[in-house]
Amino acid sequence: MADDKVMIIMTSGPDTPRRCATPFFFASLAAAMEYEVTMFFTIDGTLLLKKGMAETIFPKEGGKPVSAFIQDALDAGVEFLACTASTELHDMQPSDLLEGVKMVGGASMWQIAEDCKTVLTF
């Protein structure tokens, strides 16, 4: 088990805007603490990675859109992985996803989780 790897599994999506800022904030924070951070998107979380979607979701009225939280996390070096099965659930094509997001199967999630010190789920 690596001492410096953590993972955040993101299942919340556009239906629950208030659940869509903190996971990215925590990911950026972990990166600032020099953890190697992976965010794994599945169920409705994958919808946040659809091009143009996160710009329209506001966790707080008058606040920053989810896209700004996503950008902060990407800038901090967080790796984004999208669950292949969840893209099928939402009829998304690989070309629908934000630049830099990799698609992986569920088995990859298990392998990463096993290698991580901490796994959080939102």
Place this chain on the structure above:
Amino acid sequence: MSNVRGCNLPDDLYYLVEKHVWAKPLEGGVYRVGITAVAAKLSGGKLAALTVKAKNIGQEVKQAKSLATLESSKFVGPVPAPLSGVVLRANEKLVADPNLAISDPYGEGWVAEMQPTDWENEVGNLAFGAEGIAAYQAKLEAENITCS
């Protein structure tokens, strides 16, 4: 104390200009380190937390690597170490009031104390004195940063 583009920058500190952090020699070869008024401005002016990673206490942190983290509503990011050294202690006052690092960044709001492990090699990377302030000023001008 110099005032550069509205930012207070004491003349007697060693600055890692790229990271907006400072180091000040204390007695016994120990250095006190903290964030600059520029970092305080860039973080949005009001902090929710400034946390020295507990695992870093007693351990060596390399220059420019994450010593602590800053959290505000506008910003989350690392407080890089201005020098490589063993972290001796964190400023516990910041636990109760992280905004001391904003209101008094060179005094009560210091972040940690460190015992340098590679000072001779690293001092050349740090800006100091009138020349150092001029280098810091050049960066602020290049990036159009002001503190006012």
